[in-house]
Amino acid sequence: MNELIRTENLTKEFETRTGFTGISKIKALDNVNISLFPNEIVGIVGASGSGKSTLAKILVFLYKSTSGKIYFKDEDITKIHGKSLKKYRKEIQMIFQDPYASLDPYHSIEWHIKRPLLTSHYSGNIDDRIDELMNMVKLTPPEYYKNKFPHQVSGGQRQRVYIARVLALNPQILIADEPVSMLDVSLRIDVLDLLSKIKNELGIGIIYITHDLNTVSMVTDRIYVLHNGEVVEDGYTNTILTSPHDGYTKALIEAASDPYKRI
Amino acid sequence: MEEKSNLNGKITYNKSKKLNGYTSIIRSSLATLLKNNKSKVGFILLLSIVTFSIIGIFYTPYNPNAYLFKFSQPPNFVNLLGTTGYGQDVFSELLGGAAPTLMIAFSVGLLGTLIAVLVGIFAGFTSKTTNAVINAFINIFLVIPGVLLIMLFGTYFLGIHQNLGYLPTIIILVITGWAFGARTFRSITLSIVKRDFILSSILIGESKMSIIMRQIMRAIMPVIVSNFFFTSMYGAMGLTFIEYLGVGNVEQVNWGTMLYWAINYEAYLTGAWWWILPPSIMISMLMFSLILLNFGLDEMANPSLRVFKKKKRDKNE
Amino acid sequence: QSNINNSLNNKAETSSSSASNSSTIYISPGPTPAFTDNFNPFNGPWNSPAGIMGLMYEPLLQINTYNGTVIPWLATNYTWNSNATVLTMHLRQNVSFSNGMKFNATDVVYTFNEQKNLMGQWSVLKSVVAVNQYEVKFTFKSSNSQYLFYIGSNFIIPKALFSNISNPLKYVDKKPVGTGPYMLESFSPQKIVLKANPNYWQKGEPKIKYVVYRDYVSSSALTVAMQRGQVDWTSAFAPNITSMFVSKNPNYNHYWFPQGQPVTLLTNDALYPFNMSFFRQAISVSINRTQLQSIGEYGYEKPANAAGLLSQQLNELNSTNAALAKKLAEFNITYAKQILEKHGFTINSKGRLVEPNGTVMPTINLMTIAGYPDWDTDISLIAHDLNKLGITVSISTPTQATVASDVTSGNYQMALDVATGIGPNAWYDYSGLTGPVINNGSNVATNQERWNSTGTGFMTYYNNYQNVTNTTTQGKYINHMASIMLKQMPVDYLVYSADWFEYINSSIGGWPTAKNPYWIPMPWYPGPNEVVMLHLYIKHAGTNNGLSAYEYYIIGGVIVAAMVGTGAAMYLRKKKIRGEE
């Protein structure tokens, strides 16, 4: 099977001006090559500032890459814009880190799920589709939640509302940028389970971004370890977690918390 | 599971059943507004001024324009607030002049806010360069003293348009009064646009227009209302100012022209307080009511200013 | 150089303040923002403060525009040739400029010729030549007996000082030198001090040694200054002069408001319906001038007569003309309607005026200058009055500049403004109304009402008037002109503008009054004000205004002490707060 999405030497530099003349560049991504297949969850791990969010935003074209290429189903989409960008965006969606900020506080939950259906000119019965989506993310019964506003539901539920919202577009790829790091332990599992479930049921490819190696081990098939914008290690999750090669990976594993350990 | 209050009991589910459309938003914000004592007073004050002005449209004891009485009479039973130095009835002028004054204040508020919102949101939502250009443009208007512009434009309009009624006045005030709001809206939009829920809407393919109308406008609603109040205040003050400088339409009756004539007659030197004080007090009441309303809005938008009465309950309860 | 100047100035200041007790008059010509440090006579007599030039520069003759009295001044007498084409001025000898230079015919010739060259003034003069050192001959291109007034009132400029200056018009003259009774002593934008000219040709004059012009920015500031006796002589408008000024000190505070030029309702006579003289007449009688006086003009400005003469000159009219002039200026709406109905106009059921051809009279615009509250009130009153005649009037108040340019270019229907000329007899009153009829759209200087007098014979009398110098003949001509005017009424006269004049006679005496109207009294009127000035004398020492230097030092001490005290208290309090807790 072919990759859904693949990057080739993706590099991103941010420019910051210093002094009168100097322009200093921060390399947020440095020749990153990743790929994602349908029906798999790929993890991107790294500490804060390693470029994880930057990568995600480039993939959904919220940022432009400095160099490198992006292939969507073997088609070079690095330079798309306008209509074709809109079309591409239907295929790739992003889940944000903070479920408290990613939903519009002034709109009901139903509105959030309905909008993508309207913008993508969904042909079937919209109400049925909303119910279907809400059931899929286990916001049941749908009627109970539809007219609520984001601040009236828990963080985990918000994240699920958000997932329903992006699933409404039938994307082939989901990018989840630390989707559970703001959630309580008791809610994390639910959301992670949901991600696995939609992967299995819909065959979607998911890029799961996190700094928490614990959750990575739970859901991902493969991981890329990102350090200062570079992929320092990649491979099957189990292999890497049990026998890491890179020092940085080792440090990450060492720092991962575990109630059975003692500091 | 029962519907029950969540999140510190602040919002109850049944209240939010059908909170759709702007009217209900306005209604509910009004309710929040009126919870605040200061804005409640402001609202009542404004309401009474508006009522006063509406009465003035249909009824004044005497013709406010006609010179019917002895000059400079102090208040008495025939002329509740005395007469002007020209023999007009001050109370009739005050009553009849209310509606035009409010009309100007609120038109300036409305138009000024409209322009400010359009420019501000546009600036906040376009490319970096356009944004910078608009920012400079806004700054030009902020930096150029309004008074000078009022005088210049005022004289200009005096010169060219003679039968436009209050239109020139309103135009001048809008020209000089929109920039403050635009700056606010620009920076608010800039910060909102970076928020995840707007990014999310971009990603799901919403058009810019839809985002502006459905999300940004709604998010900045309290600011819009507050800006409307402020611009209206500017309109009321600006009107008096324009009239004082004599670059308005001094033949029409409103609170500004009342002051113009009173001051030209040196009413304060002749001791005709009944001529100069009523319009001043009415104008400041109008301003005052708007300021008070704004207080409530501030607390709405900025919860840290909010206070509740202590309702500590008995611990045995 | 500048050092000397400075020390001079300082000396002047101290001497002026010491002198201020004894022999000083405080003048304000009316509210102005600030005085200008330029006394170049080529810029005309109107430098700010208005009137000051008249105390430093002098004319050949002093002519009273109210009644035509002529006082020989720098000229001792003048003669006309028979057909009034040559005017000879005999100059006063032993007159010198304030710097000691002698005054003689060269200065007069220079003044007129230079003004002719530079400003296009005196174009009616063929030549100005000195017959000898004290005799100057003015030759006119045609008969021009009435130019005596203009020539006589012109200030004479010292040739010696100006002939070397390349562009006298743009020259900033900070050290004026004239033949007048005063010299500039010190200048600041808020205060100008003049000192008596020791070389003045009228021996013993001026009796008052210092003149202080004080700047009052607003009329209210001036009013208050008047109330407090801080100005002795001024020209200020105050809505209720008795309560605001006189009553504050009834023994000393006085006013006299002689009637000046009439305020006119300019009608654009080139336009329908104003091209019909009966229509203009009808308008004239439908205006309630008493109301204008009492409401618009605060009771000060009396209704004008329809002939348009200064009230001081009304005695020049014969009885028929006088009666008609009175009648046509009287409010009589029935008469107005009669006039119109006679010419086929009707009034419809809605009370609107209908033209003979059946159309309703369209709305007419009436404008006047914004910021003149009395005129602004007047036009709304007039609009009201005309409304009763069935004419809808819209009023507008643009800026002075707009009114000026609209009126000169004929871009108006009706305008409230001053259109008459001013001079010592009735002929001048008509001078503003005559002139070539020029199409609307191009600029005119006079005849802004665009009155076409052909066929009325008016211009014959007007022109002939200038050919004669005999007053009886002139009187005949005036009455001919007046009767034509009354029939034609090219403009409608409304009220006489008041010549504001207030004075305080606690320390200074000799003022013109209604009972003794010996001269035009306004301090801003350069020329006439000199005559008044020379009549004034000190009765006894005036009041001191302001604090003495000692008082200032005491106040200074108190302020410093208070500041130190507050500072110390704040410091101690702060220390206490920090020490606590």
Added chain:
Amino acid sequence: MDNSAIEIKNLNVGYNTENSFSLIIKNFNLSIKKGEIFGIAGESGSGKSTLAQAIYRSVKYPGEIDSGEIIFKDKDILKMEANDLRKIRVTLFSFIPQAAMNALNPVRKIRYQFYDLLLAHGILPEKSNDKIFSVLKMVRLNESVLDNFPHELSGGMRQRTVIAMSLLLNPELVILDEPTTGLDVLVEHEILKDLKNIQRKYGITMIFITHDLAILYEISDRIAMIYAGEIVELGPRDDMLEHSTHPYNFLLLKNIPRIGVKMNNPIKLKGNPSNFNENFPGCQFYERCPFSKAVCSEKHPDLKEYSNEHYYRCILFPEWKQGV
């Protein structure tokens, strides 16, 4: 009890809201031993921060301490004069609040913030540079941070600065409210290690509050789980880990993903967090407990002793445990 560093008795804390006063911390009793790291865990909204603030008597309006006693050094903190309380802060005990990265004055250099602190406690700053240096060394910060503004430091450095300030005057007791939340994993790990070292070295008593159970178990000596403002389980760390007596603790532990440990369909909590209903007569955890039975909704359970120093608040124990 000589051994106790601080003792909380019958503490009730709540918030004034628009319509009512809602109790968050209810009848809370706890005694903390000298020299231990006492961990408090609970989900978001369970009242951890409220409790911490109450202990330090720094609850801010609309929050309010309703009643109770907090005995510290034989005195009731809640009844102390405000100025006396001020004086013992930082000198005897200190509090590092949640989101401490924002707790530094943004417009003042770190150095002067240290000086201000010294001044507040009547110490002349000029002579105390050594003290500042040593405490910075303790938290492994370079002296150069003194000349920086807070925004010039990374989150971890700011966090360390705050810790340093709180430790400056050698307090015996330190309350830390989520000291590492929001920090990078690696940094978090380091700070935790440092904290533990400091604690061990100087014998400071620490109250450590977090919602991250894994971290709590890594660092604490004793642990209290709170749910809806009440202790639901309390005991020594090892006991709590091995012998959970309350379903909440048990399930959370089970739900923590761990490297290399495959979770096969763990039993999950039901419902949503912070759905607390003060007036509910039964067990507050009833709605979320997968083992709950009808009895649970009827009577509010009391805190019972399971073994030495190990308490739990559940009617169904040990019944439910047999089901797993």
Added chain:
Amino acid sequence: MKIPIKYIIKKITLFFAVFMGAITINFVLPRLMPGNPAQVVYSEILKSGGSGISPVYLNQLEVEYGISKAPIYIQYFQYLDNLFHGNLGISIAFFPEPVSTILAQALPWTLFLVISSITISFFIGNRLGRYAGINRNTGKDLAIDLFSMFMAAFPAFVLAFIILDLFSVYGRLFPIGGAYAINVNEGLNIPFIISVLYHAFLPALTIMLISLGGWVLGMRNNIIPSLNSDFINYSENLGFKKYQIKNIAYRNAILPNMTGFAMSIGLSTSGVIIEESIFSYPGVGMYMITAINSLDYPLIQGIFLMVVIAVLVGNLAVDILYGFMDPRIRQEGE
């Protein structure tokens, strides 16, 4: 102290952009006004009896006043060129005084009045606001709030008239106008200084009262969140003394008011027009009114330019100062 260069460059660029915009408006506006000054002067002379004058004189006046008939863009470049050489032209109303002389004479008075009164009102307003904010929701707070709101709500010129009336016309405590007494000599001597202070008192008081409200309410609304902020809570936790805490809150809350300060110095420079004319104060405001009435373009433009520069420089100065005072800005830029 590190210099926030990026921030300063940004501000200076904006400064020049705004400056160019302002001077262009300055060029265009007076030219939009109808009528021409020569005509006004000419018709005045005509009416005041100077009938010896012919229409040639009108052209003469136009040339003298520099009323150009060249195409507008050429005039614009001439204008820029003149500006560049510091040549502001010659006033028409005060002909032939150069505009720069008039400005040199008027501006110091205006600046003195504005800067002193705004500074005092800034100081007092911030203090009052601080007091109100610290004692919020008490009677004191309400009293201060209502007072300052009322002041802000009252038409400025009416307030000026009332003050003039009370203290000067009827009260006779203060002079009714002018910048100094008639009998003192200009210069650095005690009578002059005291006289100047004495005369400036009422206008300054008016400006102060008018602008007070803004500072009070601004400060109050800034300091309340500041008092609730994390770093204040933390300072309390550290056992800071009360005055230390108030100072910390105050210092953080005053920053936003600082920008307002620059703005208002500039804006008041023109806002004092009213106060100046009511109190007969010889500042630019009075000249402005005359200039507009007599269509004195050069003077209008000169004043406009001065005021705009004053506002801009004030803004720039405070912006830059702000950059130093609020260290956060140095990095973020805006």
